[in-house]
Amino acid sequence: MDTCHQLDIVLASGASDALSLAISVLCNEGQNILLPRPGFSLYQTLSESKGIECRYYNLLPDRNWETDLDHLSSLIDDKTACLLINNPSNPCGSNFTRQHLESILSLCEIYKLPVICDEIYEDMVYGDNIFYPLANLTKTVPILKISGLAKRYLIPGWRVGWIFIYDYNNILNEVRSGLASLANLILGANSLIQNALPDIIMNTPQSFHDETDKLLEENAKLSANVLGKIPGLHVIVPQGAMYMMVGINIEEFKDINNDIEFSEKLVQEESVLCLPGKSFHYPNYVRIVTTAPAEKLNEAYQRIKEFCARYHV
Numbered sequence: 001m002d003t004c005h006q007l008d009i010v011l012a013s014g015a016s017d018a019l020s021l022a023i024s025v026l027c028n029e030g031q032n033i034l035l036p037r038p039g040f041s042l043y044q045t046l047s048e049s050k051g052i053e054c055r056y057y058n059l060l061p062d063r064n065w066e067t068d069l070d071h072l073s074s075l076i077d078d079k080t081a082c083l084l085i086n087n088p089s090n091p092c093g094s095n096f097t098r099q100h101l102e103s104i105l106s107l108c109e110i111y112k113l114p115v116i117c118d119e120i121y122e123d124m125v126y127g128d129n130i131f132y133p134l135a136n137l138t139k140t141v142p143i144l145k146i147s148g149l150a151k152r153y154l155i156p157g158w159r160v161g162w163i164f165i166y167d168y169n170n171i172l173n174e175v176r177s178g179l180a181s182l183a184n185l186i187l188g189a190n191s192l193i194q195n196a197l198p199d200i201i202m203n204t205p206q207s208f209h210d211e212t213d214k215l216l217e218e219n220a221k222l223s224a225n226v227l228g229k230i231p232g233l234h235v236i237v238p239q240g241a242m243y244m245m246v247g248i249n250i251e252e253f254k255d256i257n258n259d260i261e262f263s264e265k266l267v268q269e270e271s272v273l274c275l276p277g278k279s280f281h282y283p284n285y286v287r288i289v290t291t292a293p294a295e296k297l298n299e300a301y302q303r304i305k306e307f308c309a310r311y312h313v
């Protein structure tokens with residue numbers, strides 16, 4: 001935040017609203033936006049509602065969900081308005097290395113692409129992983145950083161999010177005034193919580209964040225250990241956020257043809273709810289949320305194990 005002037009901060013009604021403002025201001029109807037696959041479905045909902053074409057660049061499960069940069073480059077044309085990246089990621093639970101973020105930035109330099117960087121899970125990484133805010137790694141690529149209170153402070157219902165504008169070379173002057181106008185279209189973010197914001201940000205003890213990250217790390221390890229041993233499933237061990245993607249070797253299951261059928265049958269037969277990968281444009285995976293207490297996770301994983309045993313051939 002120290003590199004951002006106060007005029008470069010736009011408050012919004014949650015990160016969702018911040019994303020809506022950022023997409024509206026950078027993209028015109030008829031242009032296209034580059035979105036991650038797998039990725040958070042709200043990006044598509046917001047973009048398509050504004051007449052913007054969504055183009056999905058692949059993330060690579062075998063490389064901790066890093067971006068396939070060649071694929072990304074192949075999607076860019078003169079109608080590409082911006083790149084959206086989400087780090088750490090929902091649904092992947094991945095956290096990009098500094099080197100990978102720099103490679104993405106080099107590509108943005110070449111194609112002169114501004115970036116919407118959704119960092120709502122910023123700092124929520126564990127193990128040896130380090131979170132690098134994208135905007136700290138460039139002085140040339142203009143960035144609209146999205147974040148908010150929902151995840152880091154575990155208060156999704158309080159509805160305050162924000163955009164930080166990083167634009168050292170004044171490329172985004174019109175965008176800056178556009179955002180100010182768009183932010184005034186509605187009466188804005190929750191005023192009660194806006195008032196409490198300085199206190200929340202400055203005075204939340206570090207121990208609160210440390211405990212959250214510890215719980216997420218322990219739960220991620222538990223989830224990867226248990227689910228990784230179930231025949232028919234494979235896991236990508238998460239590095240951050242509160243999610244894990246679990247691959248289904250669909251050809252090894254009888255009477256289950258895809259991730260939607262897997263999720264539907266699992267909730268019907270075992271009352272365990274996982275979102276199908278299709279919700280993130282990524283078939284034959286399911287997304288696990290790793291925030292529940294360990295005993296609840298263990299119970300859910302035992303049920304998943306029994307469910308898989310019934311259908312695995």
Ligand SMILES: Cc1ncc(COP(=O)(O)O)c(C=O)c1O
Binds near residue numbers: 086
């Ligand atoms: C990647 C990502 N971005 C943005 C949001 C929206 O956050 P908010 O609750 O602040 O609108 C979410 C919520 O799940 C998310 O996962």
